[in-house]
Amino acid sequence: MFLDIAFAPRAPFFDAGLKAHIITRYTDVAAIVASPKVTVPRIELDVAVRLNARFPDRFSALSKWAEGILIHLDGPKHVAGRDRAKGMVRHAWDSLSAAKLKARAERLLDDQGAAGKIDGTRLAADYIDGPWSDLLLLSLEDARHIIDGSEGCLTEWSQIVALNKYQERNAKTAALMDRVLAKIRLQPCPWSTEGFLDIDAPVMLFILGLANATVKHTITNMLYTLAADQPEQDRLRRDPSRISAFVEEVLRMYGAVRFRDRIAGPDGLEDYAILPGERIRLYFESAGRDPDVYPDPNRFAPERYLDTTRPAPILSFGGGSHLCVGRLLARLQMAALISALVERYTLIFDERNPVSFPDIASLGFKKLPLRLAPR
């Protein structure tokens, strides 16, 4: 079955097709992700192309600038951007209590469950959608900063994406979006230094989907895990203090981000015979199944996190300077949903034919037919 893939960690090896060193063992992934000798590869900005397709009248000029442009995710602005992203998460944390999230989960379960059948993917998407919109609205501060005249323009760019996405639903955002766009038309962007853009990358990643798709997929995987294990549902019902251990085990085995890439810096990585400039693929997923760190690694066992001798921390949120800024929020969202679910329902597979998400980088489902039986 889809989620039953077992990974056998092995020594680093070079994938000639991918032209990347594949790193799978926990200790290696943990060491390299935290190493100052690697950097995150640049990404190509395809946002412009997408925006242009949707709003040809508005974005064609921007699109022409941005098409094919590379963004440096580890540029000098990284730390500042990360702080801003953290600020956004902190606001969300303050406004989204566990109780509010749980109430939201209960409403959704009751609404969607009324039809008998639910799609786990849709439930997960709807569940995080509210908090996610709230989060984006918190970034309005940044948008105001743009309107009031900021010198850079890629902060503006990321804000455009955010505002664009939510403008249909929120009048306040829509009005702000128009003002941002007006400003941008007036003030074309003169950037492009050294062939790549240095932007508030974490803020941009945050807005483009790290906080959205990752939580959605991980929650869908969690629903699958729950539906597959009725006795575990009973245990969670009887003992809610088990929930956080359950969440941690879902993240260890079924975190949505299967791998992330790095590029070796000018010194290379001697210990691994990796040369400067070579690509490295860090498999968080396989590190989470390393038998040297997690005994019987392919067995789903929340007890690991209840034992006094806890296993090594999971790498599903990455590590080092790019460690996920939303990890606590993600855990909170997951726990609140489980709590609402097991209290009121039994979760069962509707048909055993879930459709996996067609992307090798993400572990998740496109379709997960489930049923909620009221208790």
Ligand code: HEM
């Ligand atoms: C279960 C859900 C989540 C998973 C599995 C996940 C996973 C990850 C991983 C693996 C990274 C590291 C990427 C790298 O090293 O290249 C990361 C970074 C990041 N995550 Fe998450 N994430 C989740 C939820 C969230 C949430 C809820 C937020 C925000 C509210 C968020 C915001 C970010 C940001 C901004 C970064 C970039 C940090 C940086 O580059 O400095 N993530 N996430």
